[in-house]
Amino acid sequence: MNGKFFTLPEEKQKRIINAAYVVFADSSYQKASMSRIAAAGGISKSLLFHYFHNKKELYLYLWENINRISCEIELKYYKETTDFFEIMTRKILARCEFMRTAPDEYLFSIRALFAEPLEIREATGKSYKEVYEDAAGELLGSVDLSVFRPGIDVGMLLEEVDSYLFHSLWQMLSAGKLDPDGLERDFLKRVGQWRIAYLK
Amino acid sequence: MNGKFFTLPEEKQKRIINAAYVVFADSSYQKASMSRIAAAGGISKSLLFHYFHNKKELYLYLWENINRISCEIELKYYKETTDFFEIMTRKILARCEFMRTAPDEYLFSIRALFAEPLEIREATGKSYKEVYEDAAGELLGSVDLSVFRPGIDVGMLLEEVDSYLFHSLWQMLSAGKLDPDGLERDFLKRVGQWRIAYLK
Numbered sequence: 001m002n003g004k005f006f007t008l009p010e011e012k013q014k015r016i017i018n019a020a021y022v023v024f025a026d027s028s029y030q031k032a033s034m035s036r037i038a039a040a041g042g043i044s045k046s047l048l049f050h051y052f053h054n055k056k057e058l059y060l061y062l063w064e065n066i067n068r069i070s071c072e073i074e075l076k077y078y079k080e081t082t083d084f085f086e087i088m089t090r091k092i093l094a095r096c097e098f099m100r101t102a103p104d105e106y107l108f109s110i111r112a113l114f115a116e117p118l119e120i121r122e123a124t125g126k127s128y129k130e131v132y133e134d135a136a137g138e139l140l141g142s143v144d145l146s147v148f149r150p151g152i153d154v155g156m157l158l159e160e161v162d163s164y165l166f167h168s169l170w171q172m173l174s175a176g177k178l179d180p181d182g183l184e185r186d187f188l189k190r191v192g193q194w195r196i197a198y199l200k
Numbered sequence: 201m202n203g204k205f206f207t208l209p210e211e212k213q214k215r216i217i218n219a220a221y222v223v224f225a226d227s228s229y230q231k232a233s234m235s236r237i238a239a240a241g242g243i244s245k246s247l248l249f250h251y252f253h254n255k256k257e258l259y260l261y262l263w264e265n266i267n268r269i270s271c272e273i274e275l276k277y278y279k280e281t282t283d284f285f286e287i288m289t290r291k292i293l294a295r296c297e298f299m300r301t302a303p304d305e306y307l308f309s310i311r312a313l314f315a316e317p318l319e320i321r322e323a324t325g326k327s328y329k330e331v332y333e334d335a336a337g338e339l340l341g342s343v344d345l346s347v348f349r350p351g352i353d354v355g356m357l358l359e360e361v362d363s364y365l366f367h368s369l370w371q372m373l374s375a376g377k378l379d380p381d382g383l384e385r386d387f388l389k390r391v392g393q394w395r396i397a398y399l400k
Binding site for chain 1: 228230314315316317318321322325349351352353356357359360362363364366367368370374376389390393396397398
């Protein structure tokens with residue numbers, strides 16, 4: 001992308017970025033056009049192409065941006081307690097809050113995970129995996145593992161909790177709408193069960 | 201679809217269906233063309249359109265066909281034992297065997313779950329959910345629940361096991377190749393952990 005984008009007044013940057021999130025959240029990568037984004041952001045199409053050389057570049061910028069914000073939100077919980085399930089719970093509550101306050105950004109990020117053009121899914125899948133692995137390493141290094149039953153591999157459990165979340169996100173995408181309240185309720189029920197199953 | 205398709209010699213039906221699986225397994229719904237399928241199946245495009253009125257009809261026929269076969273394979277395990285984890289294990293081993301013997305069909309079915317046109321995902325998502333709920337009801341009605349720790353909701357556990365599988369399938373799709381050996385190894389490790397966590 002062209003660094004000049006950041007010399008625009010912040011309000012204008014935000015308007016363009018928000019327009020892009022709304023358009024990409026609303027339709028597939030293929031169907032979302034730069035013309036529609038430019039129109040929604042209130043700039044000319046040629047200016048949009050001046051800042052972002054092509055659709056893929058804009059898309060991956062939006063993706064990295066969301067990834068960074070999500071990470072910041074989640075990582076801060078890792079320092080507050082050493083209780084694995086408490087950290088998971090705070091993480092989910094924060095995620096649900098993110099869904100409520102920035103639905104277009106959130107819907108965009110789910111869509112991006114499942115985006116169909118291979119070039120896009122390769123990029124999003126790769127950075128999702130990296131972020132996930134970094135966060136998992138950080139988490140497992142800081143929680144109290146001594147409270148788990150003997151023989152439990154907490155890394156495997158974490159992968160399963162994340163798979164459950166992943167499936168919930170796919171269900172929302174399939175249903176065509178976010179459901180933070182439903183996810184919150186369902187997750188809290190499961191945490192209770194995991195405590196019974198996994199803790200001494 | 202046109203019932204006349206079934207009056208074709210069986211060998212010819214199979215050739216057309218297999219060609220369709222290969223083409224749809226290889227590219228997205230949008231990009232897979234009826235011309236390519238006709239060419240690969242050794243019939244004219246107009247004849248293919250005579251049997252299947254449009255691409256969507258052919259696609260959903262293939263999807264229902266795979267769903268039926270998968271169900272038959274999985275349901276038979278429900279009668280062999282009342283051990284929940286043993287049933288899950290046999291189901292996964294059968295799934296991995298299916299991947300090995302019919303990779304195009306299997307890859308097609310994963311792709312179909314994540315297909316991007318909303319009309320397609322709505323159809324595949326709906327029947328996947330129905331099949332899943334029927335199978336879950338059947339399974340929970342026949343396994344021995346008394347071996348689980350008090351307070352465990354086996355239905356929730358089943359959903360999590362299925363979410364883990366779902367995530368594994370998405371990973372294969374993202375990596376662009378099936379990995380039945382990896383899934384088998386990983387699953388067997390997890391079953392050991394689930395037994396420690398969930399059983400008395």
